[in-house]
Amino acid sequence: MKLWRLITAAIRTSWLAFILVVVFQMTQALLSLMLPTINADIIDEGVLQGDTDTIWRLGGEMLLMSLGQVIANALAILFGARLAMTAGRDLRARIFARVSSFSERDVQRFGPASLITRNTNDVQQVQMLVLMGCTMLMSAPMLAIGGVVMAIRADAELSRLIWIIVPLMVLVMGVIVSRLVPIFVLLQDRIDRINQVMREQLTGIRVVRAFVQERRERARFQQANDGVTDAMLRTGNLFVLTFPLVMLIVNASSVAVIWFGAQLVDDGTLEVGTMMAFLQYLMQILFGVMMATFLTMMIPRAAVGARRITEVLEAEPTVATSTTARPDQPEPGRIVFDDVTFTYPGAETPVLQGVSFTAEPGETVAIIGSTGAGKTTIVNLVPRLFDVSSGTVTVGGVDVRDADEQALWASIGLVPQKPYLFSGTIASNLRYGKEDATDDELWAALETAQAADFVRAKDKGLESPIAQGGTNVSGGQRQRLAIARALVKRPPILVFDDSFSALDLGTDARLRAALETDVVGTTRLVVAQRVSTIVEADRIVVLDDGRVVGLGTHDELLASNDTYREIVDSQMAVEV
Structure with a gap:
């Protein structure tokens, strides 16, 4: 079970805190089970017999036990909270580390909104279960089982009521929990949805306002918000039923014990103190069942969160690190594309086909082409944000699939689009x-x-x-x-993915001139839309529909490449 694996991992990390929680919970439960018996002795041997010394002696013992119970409970909660917070911290760190190793494809598969929810809301559900488990997990069974034993020991005849009351309580709680499970699954999905809508609206606020779509976006958010509200209301309605039903069973049980117990007292077969002790044991049994049920209510939602967390933790990155990764680069600054083909997941046709070119150290290699030609895809393949479908991409003389990730990224300075x-x-x-x-x-x-x-x-x-x-x-x-x-x-390779598009022509020209003089010896891979940006490049790669249709200098391409001449004519109105 995924939830159990996460909890046991948390216990292994903070095993000392867990042991202390168990010890203090057991101490609290044992003291709780001893108190009703002492209370019965005070009534039967002290109050009814008029023995003041017995009242003071046993009352002092009860006071000390109550104080010990309070201290044990406080320490159990303290160490339980420490264990739960540590578990939450470690889970968030593991999720972040795993997501950090994801490629862009992996992130899009889960969705940024869902990953955020998994690292916050889902972790919180598991964390709360660990906390409540530390508070109730040990004491609830001990109170329930120990209460049954002590109640039978107090009066076997009256204890027959237990076999009616406890199964009734378990049945009621079981029905409610079974109804909660599918609602919790639905709730987590709808929380994902509202986070996704909110993130899209915040990220695209300028587009929303530019197209005057505020009303449409409010309606879309309202629909997602209503979905969350509906699921939470359904959960709340079941919780509303839970406590009245529990109190009805508790009160009916108290009336039954007093009713039948009073008859036994009247017959002389049961003492008043024993009847009161039995009533307290019954309340402890019901309280133990109720705590266990409350914990059971939290398990379905935590289990859903644990499943979603485990999906992230067990997801293997599509861009996996080689077991024989090379940290060295025998040819710093050299980039080679050798017959590279790349297809996006689910796409029918490749976005790049048979792309081959070389950028030698210190050279400026430009990539130009129409929209959708695959320019940005080439840029993403250099730092290995994606893996090629076929062919090889070599950086520094090493296939990027065999290179150490840190060494590869350290050798590249990327300016994204x-x-x-x-x-x-x-x-x-x-x-x-x-x-x-x-x-x-x-x-x-x-x-x-x-x-x-x-x-x-x-x-x-x-x-x-x-x-x-x-x-x-x-x-x-x-x-x-x-x-x-x-x-x-100051890396050996600089990659500019259409990084000059927001600059005016004057600033663009000054920047390119400064790069020529200030960044000597650095390989520059430049994706550009404007021909003026790449006129001085050592080599220009012309892309068309994912294929290299031209390779050479500006002058060479003007003289020999129709596609490049069309681009130049459209931008500079040059007549060739």
């Missing part, structure tokens, strides 16, 4: 690839990226705050900061 900045400061974002970079190195990278002027214009300079995603700077500024971040890293 949609640059992302993290919440913090300009300096913290620039140091993302090199934590020990000096301020001078940051300013040098900013100068090359043509971002130094607007950073200096800010009141706090490098310490100016950056909002999550870089939403407090313009698109062009965000793009230049992303370029500067890659430059600070």
